[in-house]
Amino acid sequence: MAASVCTAISLGALGVGLLIGFVLGRGRRSGARRGPVGPTVAELVRRVIHSSHSAVLVLNRFGDVVIHNPRAEALGLVRNHRADDRARKAAEVVRETGDPIEVDLSPLESRGGRSPEAVLGEIRPLGDGFTAVDADDQSEMVRLEATRRDFVANVSHELKTPVGAMALLAEAVLDAADDPVEVRRFTTKILSEGNRLGTLVTELIALSRLTGAERLPDLHAVDVDAVVLEAMGRAAPAMDKAGIQVTTDAESGLLVEGDRPLLVTALSNLLENALAYSPSGSPVSVSRRLAEDGMVEIAVTDRGIGIAEEEQQRVFERFYRLDKARSRATGGTGLGLAIVKHVAANHGGEVKLWSKPGLGSTFTLRIPVHHAAVLARVGDRGDQRGALSRADSGASDHHGGPA
Numbered sequence: 001m002a003a004s005v006c007t008a009i010s011l012g013a014l015g016v017g018l019l020i021g022f023v024l025g026r027g028r029r030s031g032a033r034r035g036p037v038g039p040t041v042a043e044l045v046r047r048v049i050h051s052s053h054s055a056v057l058v059l060n061r062f063g064d065v066v067i068h069n070p071r072a073e074a075l076g077l078v079r080n081h082r083a084d085d086r087a088r089k090a091a092e093v094v095r096e097t098g099d100p101i102e103v104d105l106s107p108l109e110s111r112g113g114r115s116p117e118a119v120l121g122e123i124r125p126l127g128d129g130f131t132a133v134d135a136d137d138q139s140e141m142v143r144l145e146a147t148r149r150d151f152v153a154n155v156s157h158e159l160k161t162p163v164g165a166m167a168l169l170a171e172a173v174l175d176a177a178d179d180p181v182e183v184r185r186f187t188t189k190i191l192s193e194g195n196r197l198g199t200l201v202t203e204l205i206a207l208s209r210l211t212g213a214e215r216l217p218d219l220h221a222v223d224v225d226a227v228v229l230e231a232m233g234r235a236a237p238a239m240d241k242a243g244i245q246v247t248t249d250a251e252s253g254l255l256v257e258g259d260r261p262l263l264v265t266a267l268s269n270l271l272e273n274a275l276a277y278s279p280s281g282s283p284v285s286v287s288r289r290l291a292e293d294g295m296v297e298i299a300v301t302d303r304g305i306g307i308a309e310e311e312q313q314r315v316f317e318r319f320y321r322l323d324k325a326r327s328r329a330t331g332g333t334g335l336g337l338a339i340v341k342h343v344a345a346n347h348g349g350e351v352k353l354w355s356k357p358g359l360g361s362t363f364t365l366r367i368p369v370h371h372a373a374v375l376a377r378v379g380d381r382g383d384q385r386g387a388l389s390r391a392d393s394g395a396s397d398h399h400g401g402p403a
Contacts (some may be wrong), residue, residue, distance in 0.1 A: 054136050055121070061129030063088040067275075075119050076107050077135055090123045091131040096367040100124040105135050118142040162197040168191055203333065219347065222371040224254040224261060224288050224296055231267035233285070233316065238272045243280035246271060249287045255370040256296045258347045259267065263367070267335035270300040270363045278304035278360075295349065295366040303360035312353050316341040 011394075030267050039047070047069065049056050056069035066084050075164045077087060090103040107122040121135030143172045169190045176182035228248060239246055256263070267286075274284045284302045307315060314320050316337050340363070342350045347367050355361035 005020060022251070032385050038217060038321045054134055055119075056060050056135075057083060057087075057133045058126065059083055059088065059091045059131050059133065059241065064397070066130070072133075072135070075105070075135060075137060077105060077119070077121070077133065083133070085122065087121060087133050090121075091133070094123045094125050094131050095129060098125050111282060127329065152167050159197070159200065162193045164201070165193045166197070171200040192400045219257050219259055221255045222258045222260045224256055224298065227260060227263045227267060228286055228288065228298065230260075230264045231271060233262065235271040235275065235324070236269040238275045242275040242278065244275055244278060244282060244284050246275075247285045249285075252288045254290055254296050256347075256367040258367055259371045262343045262346070263365075266365060267298060267300070269340050270365065272334055274302035274304065274361070278302045281314045293364070294371070295364050296371050299362055301360065301362040306357040306359050307353070307355040308357055309359055312355060315353070316351070337363075 016243040021060075051395055052071060055069065055072040055077050057072045057078055058066040060066050061081065065078055065081055068078045077084045084105055088106055090101055094101060099124055102120060102122050102334045105119040107116060107119070116137045116139050118141070119135050120138050121133055121254065124132045124134070126132050148295045169186050172184055173190070176186065196369055232246060232248070235246070267322070269288070271284070278284055282303045286300055288296065288298045338353050344365055344367065349367040351362065351363070351366040352366065
């Protein structure tokens with residue numbers, strides 16, 4: 001009896017073992033048939049095409065769109081699932097010759113703003129009657145090239161004017177060599193044109209450094225009050241010439257993260273601009289404060305001729321002048337505000353403008369505050385709230401319009 005029981009138990013254990021082995025083996029075979037877990041190659045290719053920055057579409061032998069990505073629609077190469085006619089015709093040529101070709105796929109109608117204006121595509125054969133269209137938006141390169149051409153043309157014109165004037169004045173000096181009064185008058189004008197030419201070249205060099213590949217100086221803590229004081233000193237000759245005394249608010253004790261020479265240049269340009277476009281004896285002021293967003297604001301306010309709203313963005317363009325006759329008389333180059341804009345941008349800041357024709361203008365240079373240095377300096381003075389409130393109250397009258 002005992003032997004029978006043992007035999008039954010052994011047979012039962014053997015049966016359970018065989019069943020488990022069968023189940024495990026079937027699971028392995030099923031897993032092998034399913035293959036590896038993850039996207040297929042076709043799915044990965046589809047993802048690559050859809051995430052591409054270039055416009056990609058594939059056409060069949062009839063010119064129908066087989067596959068395309070969202071960028072192709074954004075650039076106007078595919079509309080209502082139909083390819084651009086220029087791409088279709090070029091694809092026919094590629095299918096016949098077997099050679100890739102480039103084709104201009106730029107929009108036929110300008111949509112204005114920053115919409116694509118120059119789209120260049122390449123059509124390549126894929127075999128079996130299929131062709132691939134790969135297109136890129138070249139609009140930014142075209143805009144940059146147009147800007148470069150305009151800049152070169154403007155520089156050539158601006159340099160030609162003082163150089164030509166100096167040549168004519170030199171001839172006049174030779175003709176009046178026996179007249180000391182005339183010689184003195186002409187040489188004075190030559191000196192003025194020479195100074196103007198030197199200023200223009202200096203500002204061109206400064207602007208090229210700010211917008212070019214040259215590495216800018218490392219930023220560090222800069223005393224705002226020292227920047228204002230130095231800029232006031234640099235603008236002193238312009239003050240005397242304009243008959244205007246610039247006023248400032250109380251020292252703020254603020255520090256910014258920046259490069260002192262560049263900030264002095266930007267602020268002195270704003271001061272000279274305000275003086276050039278203000279009537280003699282009118283008020284011009286400089287104020288500084290710490291804004292709530294952690295930016296230090298240095299504002300230059302005048303009661304000059306003001307700027308119309310449609311021209312307020314253009315004043316920061318290179319060589320743009322509101323009043324060309326006034327700029328000629330004051331020796332302006334048309335580069336001052338462009339330099340201010342780039343100095344602010346290279347400091348992680350900006351320059352803002354408030355202006356009304358006949359009321360005046362306020363240009364506000366906004367630069368990130370140097371937090372650690374401000375706290376240390378104000379802490380040494382033992383009057384953190386006092387320093388910040390002086391900056392706020394001293395500038396509050398100058399940021400909504402002329403004082």
